[in-house]
Amino acid sequence: MSFDVDNIFDKAASGSSLVKNRQALTIDYVPEKLPFRDEEAKTLAQVLSTVFKGARPSNLLLFGKPGTGKTAVAKNVVDRLQKKSNELKIDVTVIFINAKTAGSAYKVLYEVAEELGINKEQGKQVHFTGLSMGEATDRILQYIQKKKLHFILVVDEIDSLVDKSGDDILYNFTRANQRMGKGGFVTLIGISNSLTFKDKLDPRVRSSLSEEEVVFNPYTVNQLRQILQERSKLAFSDSAISDAAINLCAAMAGREHGDARKAIDLLRVAAELAEREGAPKVDENHVRAGQDRIEKDAPFVVVKNAPAHHKLVIIAVIKSKSGITGDVYDTYLALCKRAEQKQLTQRRVTQIISELELLGLVSTDIVNQGRYGRSQKIKITIPPTTISEALKEDSLASLID
DNA sequence: ACTCCACAGGAATAACCGGGCG
DNA sequence: CGCCCGGTTATTCCTGTGGAGT
Numbered sequence: 001m002s003f004d005v006d007n008i009f010d011k012a013a014s015g016s017s018l019v020k021n022r023q024a025l026t027i028d029y030v031p032e033k034l035p036f037r038d039e040e041a042k043t044l045a046q047v048l049s050t051v052f053k054g055a056r057p058s059n060l061l062l063f064g065k066p067g068t069g070k071t072a073v074a075k076n077v078v079d080r081l082q083k084k085s086n087e088l089k090i091d092v093t094v095i096f097i098n099a100k101t102a103g104s105a106y107k108v109l110y111e112v113a114e115e116l117g118i119n120k121e122q123g124k125q126v127h128f129t130g131l132s133m134g135e136a137t138d139r140i141l142q143y144i145q146k147k148k149l150h151f152i153l154v155v156d157e158i159d160s161l162v163d164k165s166g167d168d169i170l171y172n173f174t175r176a177n178q179r180m181g182k183g184g185f186v187t188l189i190g191i192s193n194s195l196t197f198k199d200k201l202d203p204r205v206r207s208s209l210s211e212e213e214v215v216f217n218p219y220t221v222n223q224l225r226q227i228l229q230e231r232s233k234l235a236f237s238d239s240a241i242s243d244a245a246i247n248l249c250a251a252m253a254g255r256e257h258g259d260a261r262k263a264i265d266l267l268r269v270a271a272e273l274a275e276r277e278g279a280p281k282v283d284e285n286h287v288r289a290g291q292d293r294i295e296k297d298a299p300f301v302v303v304k305n306a307p308a309h310h311k312l313v314i315i316a317v318i319k320s321k322s323g324i325t326g327d328v329y330d331t332y333l334a335l336c337k338r339a340e341q342k343q344l345t346q347r348r349v350t351q352i353i354s355e356l357e358l359l360g361l362v363s364t365d366i367v368n369q370g371r372y373g374r375s376q377k378i379k380i381t382i383p384p385t386t387i388s389e390a391l392k393e394d395s396l397a398s399l400i401d
Numbered sequence: 402a403c404t405c406c407a408c409a410g411g412a413a414t415a416a417c418c419g420g421g422c423g
Numbered sequence: 424c425g426c427c428c429g430g431t432t433a434t435t436c437c438t439g440t441g442g443a444g445t
Contacts, residue, residue: 402445403444403445404442404443404444404445405442405443405444405445406440406441406442406443406444407440408439408440409438409439409440410437410438410439411436411437411438411439412435412436412437412438413434413435413436413437414433414434414435414436415432415433415434415435416431416432416433416434417430417431417432417433418429418430418431418432419428419429419430420427420428420429421426421427421428422425422426422427422428423424423425423426423427
């Protein structure tokens with residue numbers, strides 16, 4: 001074992017790594033040029049350019065499947081807008097927020113307040129918690145009005161915001177402009193993965209939020225390949241990656257729908273594997289191994305960090321012979337007894353199962369057994385070895401046999 | 402054709418937590 | 424301090440349902 005470790009250290013220290021710019025392979029990296037997204041960027045820029053005339057740009061909605069470059073285009077354009085506004089000495093305040101990583105609707109408001117610097121001022125601050133949503137929104141809008149800010153708010157993954165807490169906030173923000181009169185204004189840019197997102201909105205919000213729309217289509221395999229090639233030039237040392245490897249990456253990621261993020265992720269993991277084994281260049285085998293690794297890694301982490309009862313349910317699903325809800329619930333009850341845990345209701349357990357399904361750990365089929373009722377058949381979708389691995393250091397590990 | 406099982410899964414509501422407010 | 428606020432988890436109660444058995 002120890003020679004492996006030494007080997008890793010030596011490789012890292014020698015500086016002859018395959019990757020010269022690791023940053024370029026991360027999700028956060030926003031490239032200067034975004035191939036195949038000129039049209040979208042242009043539309044976005046055109047809409048936003050109104051701000052240089054001192055008027056309020058229309059609200060925007062950006063749609064598209066994951067990994068189609070929505071976030072990258074938005075960040076890219078918005079960055080340039082900010083730079084330009086600094087040059088021209090026109091005040092524009094841009095804030096970029098990811099609603100999903102923020103967590104809750106309130107935290108979105110809190111982050112906005114934080115970024116705006118409201119909390120550094122005297123008086124009406126927006127604290128970490130304690131205020132009502134309405135009050136927090138009001139304080140932010142008042143601040144914008146008072147300072148006559150030209151405010152552009154980009155909300156990434158805006159659908160998760162609406163799913164969790166409805167469209168009240170959006171309503172307040174979109175309506176704010178009428179209330180504010182001269183001086184300040186707010187432009188909202190929403191980014192959404194879901195094409196049906198608009199249907200969930202209140203009609204009033206819908207019409208004002210999507211004054212303009214930009215739809216991002218998935219990349220084709222060919223386009224993915226070119227994107228990867230360009231990114232590789234930035235990230236890898238000369239000839240540290242074979243064309244075949246890049247092609248395979250593009251093909252694998254393109255198989256579902258052209259998800260550039262997945263493709264780049266795959267490239268990064270493949271590179272890490274190649275480096276670790278001290279290979280002279282990244283080849284197709286590393287890509288394939290990377291794919292395996294990605295498929296296996298995500299559930300491992302999820303299982304490991306899952307709450308106790310979720311783990312119990314997972315174990316119950318594995319142990320129960322039939323996988324039928326009633327059966328799973330019974331084995332779950334038995335497990336709770338052995339682990340001296342409180343027994344949750346069946347309702348809650350079915351809820352947990354559907355959460356596990358969303359996480360991709362189990363799959364369910366509804367089966368009809370006529371006279372003998374109608375229930376779900378639950379199956380584990382990841383290898384049980386991964387689970388016992390993930391629960392190794394857990395106090396519940398003893399329950400798996 | 403009708404029944405009726407064994408649940409699914411929605412809605413309302415409660416219990417609890419962390420944290421600011423007055 | 425008691426209270427309110429929002430968030431999350433869990434319970435209670437409920438209506439809906441496809442098809443094997445009759």
